[in-house]
Structures are given as structure tokens and as C-alpha cells.
Amino acid sequence: MTGPEGVRAEETGATANSPAVSAAPPPADEQGRVEAAAAATGTRGLSRFRLGELRNLGLIGVLVVLVVVGALTRPAEFLTYDNVVVILTLASVIGVITVGMTFVIIGGGIDLSVGAIVALATVWATTKATQVYGTGGVIFCALAVGVGCGLVNGLIIAYGRIVAFIVTIAMLASARGLAINISGGHTQTLNSDNQALVNLGYKDHFLFGRIPPLVIIFAVVVALGWVVLNRTTYGRRTFAIGGNPEASRLAGLNVRLHTLLLYAVSGLCCGIASIMLIIMTSSGTSANGNLYELDAIAAVIIGGTLLSGGRGTLIGSVLGVLVFTTINDIFTLNNLTTATQQIAKGVIIVIAVLFQRLLAERRAGSGAS
């Protein structure tokens, strides 16, 4: 985790010791050129793309194995429309959070506060005072709390120059504390005026009668995330800053502002996930989002994103989420205990990563010969 933090220290050192560096920002065209170069070197251009593809292939392999196991052990229940809906719906909440987490980790940071932010946002959005403003008020409140917490994280990390690990752990503690404080430990349910939100979870509100709105939100967030990460300057800068923040800064990128925005994106994703959780459970509680940070980080990592930043794919993260949700589903279908589930999860994380490494190495080997 030596992403922006480590470099930010160098950055301050540079500013203090050699004023020449900070006094002369490169001209605009130079900035663009170096930025592109940094992006290319930081991510090794085409080979990165292929590597990403391969990592995804490994995960798809794991997913296929899981589906076969599920279909063999519970043939009557696993491959049904209803069960696929359950898996996708359960994947959608943690999936949206994982999209935000992927941005932060590729950008060289870490966000340990996502679970706590979700708890706070669901609680704040379901207080009686918020519910007075109707469905719109609930949605706005969840998004505002999510983005607000993300901005606080980002401001302290980028401008307060404190390590992301510490800042987001502090947010983890205080956001959950505030959630318990506001809710008083109660589970707050949506009142009858806001049933429109709850109805979105019911079958008669599915799109074309088949597709749950939650899964659509998930798909839209993933699609938007993919476009932003792979087809915009913002996305390319995220790779550049995560790969080499010092080079990015010398190239004239506003590393601090970009870092701030990364945590705001993660906060926004938490806000969206909170609304989805409220739809799913018709309630908000300070116990929500427990250990989401670990689930999201695990999904991002088995998805092939480097924990040190600069490299990764969004599709890999989404596949990671699907793998975990499918494992849960198969275990519950087969009446296996939570303890066995945890053991299997750990084993599968290791197998998936080993599998990816093997594929990547074979590819590298065949490329060299």
C-alpha cells in the first residue's frame, strides 16, 4: 500500500527541497504528452490489456466450475430463473460497492470504510425525519451521505496527507458509531408512504416481468464504471496515478484532486448500494454492511487488480463478486454450515489467484518462445 501515500511524502519533500520543480508546471501540450506516456508505461499498453483478459478467463473458469458443481448437486433448484435472480440480486449490492473500490485500488488507494458508510447511509435515509420527504428524500439522503463521507475521506487523504488506510479506518469507526447513535440500535423500517421503494423488490415490478430493477442498477453502474475507467481521460489518469503518482504529478496531473474524486466515487457507490439495500430489506440498521470492505477488496483482488494500484480491470472485479455470491448460494442450497463456507471461500480465493498466475505465466512463456 505504498500508492499515493508514499509518493505524496516524496512530493512534499520535493516541494520543500527544490522549489524549481514546483515553480514551473509544464505547458499544457507537454502535460498531455507525458500523461499519455505515463499511462502507456504504467500499464504496459497492449500487454496489460491481454493480461487483464487472461485473468478474467481464469475467473470465468472458476465460475463455470462453480455452476457445474451447483447444477450437479442441486439439479432441480440451481439453474432455475428464480435462483439466478437471487444470485444476481444478492451480487448487485456488494457489486456496486466493488465498482467504487476498483477505482480506488487502481488509483493506488484503499477504502476500508465502505461497510460503515453503507450502515450510516441506510440509517440516515430511513429515519422518520427523512422519510417525511418521501421516496425522493430517502434516495437523496442516501446518496448525499455516501458522497459526503467519500469527500471527507478524500479531502483528508489528498489534502491532509494522511495514509488512506488510517483515514478510512477512522471513517469506518466513526461512521458506524454515528449510525448506532442515530438509530439508537433500532432497525428502522420504511413507512407505508415509502412502499414504492420496497415494491421495486417485488416480482410484479420487474422490468418486462423478468428483470429485477436492482440488477439493472448494478448493470448500469458497471457499464458506466467501465466506460469511465477505459474510455475517458479520468480513467486513464486513474491508472497513471495508481501506477506512478510521482511521474503523474511531474507530468502536470492534479494528483490530489484526482485522489479526492476517487474516494468521492467510492462514496457515491456506497450511497447507491445503500438505496439498493433499503429496497431489498425495507429497512436501515447500523448492523448493515458488516465486513463489506473485506468482501469488496477480496473481489477486486481475485479480479486481478493489483493491490498496489496502476493495474486492474472492472470486469474482473464483477466476476469476483459473482464467484463469491455463487459460492454462498451453492452452500446454502446444499445445507452446508457457515464454517464450511468460510473455509471454502478461503481455499477458492487462493485457487483462483494461483490459476490466474499459471495462465499468465504460460502466456508469457509462449510469448517469449
Place this chain on the structure above:
Amino acid sequence: MTSSQARDVRRRGFLLSGTLAGAGALAAACTSNAEPEAKAPAAATAGGANDKPGKKVTVGFAGPQADHGWLNAINEQAKKEAGRYSDVDLKITEGSNDAAQQASQIQTLINQKVDVLVILPADGKQMTPTARKAMDAGIPVINLDRVFDTAQAYRIWIGGDNYRMGLNAGNYIGQRLGGKGTVVELAGIDTLPLTQERSKGFDDALKNYPQIKKVGRAAAEFNVQTGQARMAELLQAHPKFDALWNHDDDQGVGALQAIRQAGRTDFFMVGGAGAKSAMDSIKKDDSVLKATVLYPPTMAASAIRVARLLGQSKIMSDLAEQELPSSITLFSAVVTKQNVDTYLPFAFE
């Protein structure tokens, strides 16, 4: 940084902080949970002649962090009950799930020389030495629910009966099914002894009905979100069954939501603990939830009463004993539509 850049950043910073402050002011108005018309909760049953004010008693209360509806109700019941007596002075510590922190809080109460200590430990085993210290210092300890390792660490134990909770749930389901059918169980956190006891009681009760088969079981985490997730999966695993026992009404909010989302009505559900939302639902009879098995948080109110009696050297006038009993085990009643009105005033939110 050039001056124009600096100005730019400053302006942006100003705009940003302005927006944040505005959003904050708007949002701060939304954290209230106060009911427009605050109903006074019905007072607990009167205490008879023992209720007359007597010697002043200082009661120290240490509980775990109230991050769950039931635990929250424990704290509220204790405070409310202490408020009823002019001769009880309640010193309540901020709840903590950390054994070391709770130990230091109890030590503080011992140092303040309270007359009686009421302790609901985060973990009974870990808190035993601390409770013994209080007993050795001459302060009688009332152990609430999660039992200490040795009887030397408490004067009186008051708590629920997890085994009988499962037993009562199982027997109610068995009778309602007419001794025949399939059952699914949604348990709480599996590593906790209380979950294991509830499940054991449930299984033992089902043994009375050889034609009832438990076909599925999953463990949620006592919260809404895992209740919804595990229930959604259980419903897929079992396209048809006759009854469901859910250990905890807090996770039951999520479980009920999953059942509504799946559009299932082929079974009935029995809850656990006795949350207000569950009892409201039972009263209205608007869902598959037909009953809930109590695990009464009023035990905290009882503990305050017993602490007061202990401090004033009084006895329970309805018993023939000349001393207060050393253990009081509460009964886990089954709340149904027929008797819900009796229990609704004591339900927790």
C-alpha cells in the same frame, strides 16, 4: 503552484465547502427519529407492598454495546425501571463489546462503591474475574443473561432460556402442523452458544413429531441484511415446505422481505425474541409470520427490581423463602394473534 492556480483551488475549495456545509445543514435535520406523538409506554406490572420507598440504593449497570434491537431494549428497560423508583440511583456505563473496556467500566463502578451491580457481560467467561472482584469487595452482583463461569461471581442470575425457546418454537410448529410436514430453520450466528442451544431445543422438540422433517437450515448474523440474503437462498433451495422458524426478529425483518419478494405463501413462519415489528405483523395477520417466541428484554427491568430488593434487604413476598433466590430463569412464551395484546406493550423496537 502559481498564484492563478492557487486562486483557482481556493475558489473551488470555497465552493466545495459551501456545498458541503449546505448539504450538512439539510441532512442534519434528517437524523431525528422522534415520533410526532410520543406515547408513554405502558408501565410494567406493579410490585405490591415492596414498591414503597425505602433505603436509597445505588445500582451500577454495565451492558454490552447496544448494536441490536434486543440489547438496546435491555438498556432502555433498565433505565425506565430505575426511573420508577425514587429510592434507586442508577449509574449506567456506556455499553462495550470489548472485554477489556467493560472490565475497566465495572472496576470504575466498584470504585464508586455502588450498592449492587447488574452486569450483562459481552462475554460471560471473560468477565468472570472482574465480577468476582466486585463480590469480594462486598458488592453483590446480579448477572444478566450471559452467565459467568462460576457461581462465586454472582449473587443472583437472571436470564432467558435459549434451549426452551427452541423447544417452545418446535412444539408450537409441531402442534400447528398436526404432527406432519417439512420445516426449515433460519438460525442466528452459529458460533454463539445461544444459537446452538436454540437449535438443540428446536431439534429436541421436533423429535416428538416423527413425521415432521427438518429439510433446511441456514445461519444469518442477527441483522436484516443477512436475514434477507440467507432466506432468499433458502427459499430457492426449498421450493415447498410447511413451516419456518427464524431465531431472531431483527433478522426476521429481512427474512420476511425475502419471502415477500419471492411471493411465497406456502408455509407459516415463527419468529424469535419478540420485536415490535414482528408483533404488529402477527396482530395484523398480514404475512406468513404467525407467531414469535419471546426472549424477554424485561429481564433488565426485573434485574433493577431485584437489585433494589437486595440493596434494601427485602425478599420476594410471593415466595415463602427468607432470601432472594439465586437464579431466575425466564419463560419463553409463544406470542400468537390470540395473546399478542398482552405482550405488545413490552415488545422492543
